[in-house]
Amino acid sequence: MKRIALVGEIGSGKTYAAKNFGFPVFNADIAVSNIYKKNKKVFNVLKKQLPSFIKSQPINKKEILRAVLKNKNNLKKITKVIHPLVRKKMNEFLRKNSKKKAVVLDIPLYFENKIYRKSDVVIYIYAKKTEILKKLKKRKSFNFKIYRELKGIQLSNEKKKKKSNFFIKNNFKKEILKKNVSIIKKNIFLLK
Numbered sequence: 001m002k003r004i005a006l007v008g009e010i011g012s013g014k015t016y017a018a019k020n021f022g023f024p025v026f027n028a029d030i031a032v033s034n035i036y037k038k039n040k041k042v043f044n045v046l047k048k049q050l051p052s053f054i055k056s057q058p059i060n061k062k063e064i065l066r067a068v069l070k071n072k073n074n075l076k077k078i079t080k081v082i083h084p085l086v087r088k089k090m091n092e093f094l095r096k097n098s099k100k101k102a103v104v105l106d107i108p109l110y111f112e113n114k115i116y117r118k119s120d121v122v123i124y125i126y127a128k129k130t131e132i133l134k135k136l137k138k139r140k141s142f143n144f145k146i147y148r149e150l151k152g153i154q155l156s157n158e159k160k161k162k163k164s165n166f167f168i169k170n171n172f173k174k175e176i177l178k179k180n181v182s183i184i185k186k187n188i189f190l191l192k
Contacts, residue, residue, distance in 0.1 A: 002102035002188060003094075003117065005110050007160045008125035010150060011136040013170040013177065017125055018106040020181040026093040028107040031086045036061065042081060049077050065146055072149055079153075083113055090115070102188070111155045111163065121188050124164035126157070131172055 004021060006014040018025045035042055037058040047054040053067035053074070067074040090105070097103050107115060116122070136142045161167070166187070168180045 001094075001098055001100055003105060003120045004102055004188065005105040005107065005116070005120050005122045006125055007110050007122060007164065009127070009129075009132055009157060010108065010147060010154075011132040012125045012127045013135075013172065014106050014108075014125050016174075017123075017168060017170070017177060017181055018104045020178050021102070021104050021185055023102045023104050024093070024097045024100055025104045025106055026090050028086050028090070028105075028109070031089045032082055033061075035082060035085050035089075036064070039085065042085065045081050046078065049081075050074060061141060065141070065143060068149055069143070069145055072152075075149055075153070083109075087113065087115070108150075109154065111160065112153065116163070121166070122164040123166045123168060123184060124161050125168050125170055126161075127170040127172065135172065 004023065006018055008014055015027060015029070018027065040057060043054065043057040043059055046059065050067050053063045053070070055063060064078060067078065086107075090107070094103065105115070105120075107113070110116060110122075136147065166184045168177070168184065170177055
């Protein structure tokens with residue numbers, strides 16, 4: 001089974017690209033969201049660590065955002081609790097799909113959380129900064145301060161590019177992105 005990892009700037013279109021490969025996708029953002037909604041143990045731990053912010057189960061993302069905005073050390077506390085559970089979910093996903101030809105990993109902190117393997121096919125998705133910001137501002141929960149905090153814990157785009165096997169320029173035109181994904185998909189299986 002090939003592991004295809006999509007990396008790039010926040011808002012560059014990794015999730016949309018992932019859906020176009022036609023392989024099972026592990027989306028870390030969805031896994032995190034499910035943990036906030038359903039995991040009582042996480043709620044209890046975060047409520048204990050961040051009592052001024054975490055009030056009710058399911059955990060409201062606005063509570064998380066307020067905690068991070070108030071103190072960036074809160075982001076470290078949250079990730080310390082959440083990331084091991086996301087990794088566990090990813091490993092379950094990989095076991096479940098071990099007989100598939102390939103899987104796609106849509107994990108924003110793919111390098112930072114040491115998920116990278118030399119055998120992985122890494123695809124860097126990039127777009128113009130102005131286009132990314134335009135797209136992000138349309139999101140209901142977009143907060144520029146949070147965006148900067150999250151960028152602060154990510155590897156630089158230059159380092160991500162250096163570690164990538166392929167590149168996709170996303171101009172946010174669906175047909176062009178689909179075509180680029182299709183071309184790369186063919187080339188992935190030519191790699192040793």
